[in-house]
Amino acid sequence: MSDALLVMKKITKRFPGVLALNRVDFNLRRGEVHALLGENGAGKSTLMKILSGVCQKDEGEIIFKGSPVIINGPLAARKLGISIIHQEFNLCSHLTVAQNIFIGREHRKGWLLDEERENRAAADILETLNLAIAPDRQVSTLTVAQQQMVEIAKALSFNSRILIMDEPTAALTDREIDSLFRVTNILRDQGVGIVYISHRLEELAIIADRATVMRDGETVDTVNYKDTTLDKLISMMVGRELSNLFPPRQSAVSDQVALSVKHLSREGVLNDVSFDLYRGEILGLSGLMGAGRTELARAVFGADPIDSGEILLNRNLLKNHSVEEAIEAGIGYLTEDRKLEGLALGLSVQVNTLLSNYQKYASVLGVINEKKISSVVEKLSRRLRIKTPSLEQLAGNLSGGNQQKIIIARWLCRDTDILIFDEPTRGIDVSARYEIYELMNELVQQGKSIIMISSELPEIIGLSDRILVMRHGRITGELSREQACQNSIMKYAALEG
Template identity: 55%
Template sequence: MSETETRQDSRPRRALVSIRNLSKSFPGVRALDNCQFELLPGEVHALMGENGAGKSTLMKVLSGVYQKDEGEILIDGQPVEIPDPRSAQALGIGIVHQELNLMNHLSAAQNIFIGREPRRGIFIDERALNRKAAGIFERMHLKLDPRTPVAQLTVAKQQMVEIAKALSFDSRVLIMDEPTAALNNVEIDDLFRIIRQLQSNGVGIVYISHKMDELKQIAGRITIMRDGQYVGTVPAESTPMETIISMMVGRQLDTSPRRPVQRANGELALEVKGLTRGSVIRDVSFTLRKGEVLGLAGLMGAGRTEVARAVFGADPVERGEIRVHGKKVSIRSTQDAVRQGIGYLSEDRKQFGLATGMDVKTNVALASMSRFASLGMFLDDSAIQRTADQYVGQLRIKTPSVHQQVRLLSGGNQQKIVIAKWLLRDCDILFFDEPTRGIDIGAKTEIYKLIDALAADGKAIVMISSELPEILRMSHRVLIMCEGRITGELAAGEATQEKIMQLATQREPVVTE
């Protein structure tokens, strides 16, 4: 690993952070094994690896959440101990987690300095508080009123507040974990502008992401981890994507775009006509056939998730008609939808798809508990375990056993458990909402194969995704939405990213009198 060079600057510089021969174990698990990492001033250094590779554990050691078992950490060339997060902050190390940790009822400034507010006597000095926050925003070249309640901010702006909070500790090292997971392209550009501004001020940034195209834009170097071990560090600009993927997974993956062959006109599985709910869903109509993957594309706020939730009975609608296998049905609740053979894999799997504190077998059986009940009240636990074991094998879910708590598994394996839950329920119609968000390239490939297999088995699938290459790779047809309306439909053979984006930004003309 080079001690001194990055793409941004080839002059020798002392490393801000050096991690050497670091190891960390948990009961029964060697999470980190002889790892190394280096961060230079003003560098964006990407950290990549499959889920469970050890990226987050390594950064939690650096930020004081975990304590190392072996090895050393050097800051500015000097060995340090980081026993807790407060010690990390004192050393100038800040972290922006993937899940934002803000209080919505407080202002941006109050969130940044919570517990450290400037005071006049016993009272908080709100004017000084807002002035200090405004100073940080000015350093970030960010136009944001520090008095604005966080609840009124977009996800992108909330992320900027998290960054500002980290910088309020005079952070020289900023760890960013999947910072663009919930951002659209415009918001990502804004985040990158902030990152480049921080770079110019000498802040070193550790950037954890699964999005290859982003890393090529923003990172100078990429360090790859696999199975808790350091694999290597490569220059981002000149290293082929295939090489990086091979280093991550230890094998070659087929990442070439796949154009699905248009399915023959199979039986109609789902018909939606005139679905409407205020300005969120506006007269939406579409059809879905057995064996088809229907892509649903659009920018954030276009109404894609809202349509899925309405069909699934999670949200009420004002009007509209739904037919399942040609029969008009009334879906007023999620239970109604499940009875009609409709399953929904939420984009927020942890909140809506899983009981993460429970074990694998319970989660697999969650939507089908009645079939395991005897005498109306006793559950056949051995039958649940046999069924869960079957799906763990079928979907290649990586878990020590079906008794493992779901929260301890990687994102890709959690997603497979949600899929297993709906497969056990034998749903004919499946809505996949952002099925690969936050999971690595290897797990993505497995999810893609699984969706293909389900379609080949005659399942009818709607796939919502913000990643256009994913939509193009998987869909037989693509529906595009903008501001609650369907603005176009493209067959697989004619769909391109440019055409999709054109339709995704096709706002309804404003009528003036």
């Protein structure tokens, strides 16, 4: 391959008791976007950790610009021109854009910082990417998309020839994704090779030149993106056909109101929001980033204060507006950021499942029945198909899909009637998504009710019985399952007045 920028041959990596990578092949050309696909646990992250120097291969060869190289640490990778942009950004929010770009390599006049020269150098890089971001602006004032652009600028400041993007669009709006793709195309035109890791397969048709699919630590195939289909990619990833992205379901919606929200307001956040949630219903909440969807969910759960309004559960008024009251009344919340707010990553699967539930299994004297709780968690683990070596495994060691199932198990342990799913499949692979969707269908068939927030319109349309669209903290539209389409949702999401 005369145009190959990178060739990884027969890469093998073993961890104690696990063959993480088994003779994996991967290559990257100059000026291409190469999608790296696979379920969580397929080996994508391990392969990229080896390329970026975070861990070392046991066997195999890495050829960079035609010559064999040894990448024995992140510094070695960076010197070669290999950079990675993680899903969780690595920026100092209290520093400026320029200070973040050149952190550890500050421009100096003798012993003093030369901020003027540093700002000029940062401005040159930002101009190369056609980014209208002031170099002296504090990072904490930037949007998520702008922070991502700063990460890209930082990578280019090392003269990077390979850029690894890990789930780059996970927290972006459609408009911000367009901006990211514009910058990506600029980098491609400059000859930068981009490894693009994403679970959002539909967007890859726009940006990807080729795709390599991994499964169970092995390379399945590498294909030209224009010559393949979404169904073929999914089949390669999961090892079986998935005829539809969403499982079939029959409506279980009753005429019984499970939750009623009346005139909920909070200055600058929520504006006179009212809606009903019916028993057996999946109610979708859609809208652009900043529309107030998560703020509404947190208000209903009692996590954020309100200025006025009422929340009624089964016609009973929730008086205290607190998380404790909401949980006791039968409301569960799967937070948007499961790692930061939903799980104790350093604790076991069993402990995480039982958070909020220990009192239920304690005696009058507060003694926990360990045998009973182990049995309960084991049953829930089997029911939700949580893939874990044992219940003592740390939650932080599991894949995103299994972490999400642990939080669901926590609320099922309480037999919660109303579940709020905030971005339930963000960062989760296609097979695990399907399992989450099946579980949601199963729950509403049992008479439970779900409020689902999602930034992915196909997900909102494919799962919801009814959709509420928000903008600037208020509901601007309501659509039935039959009325729902991307155009109608976006019309209400962009509605002014």
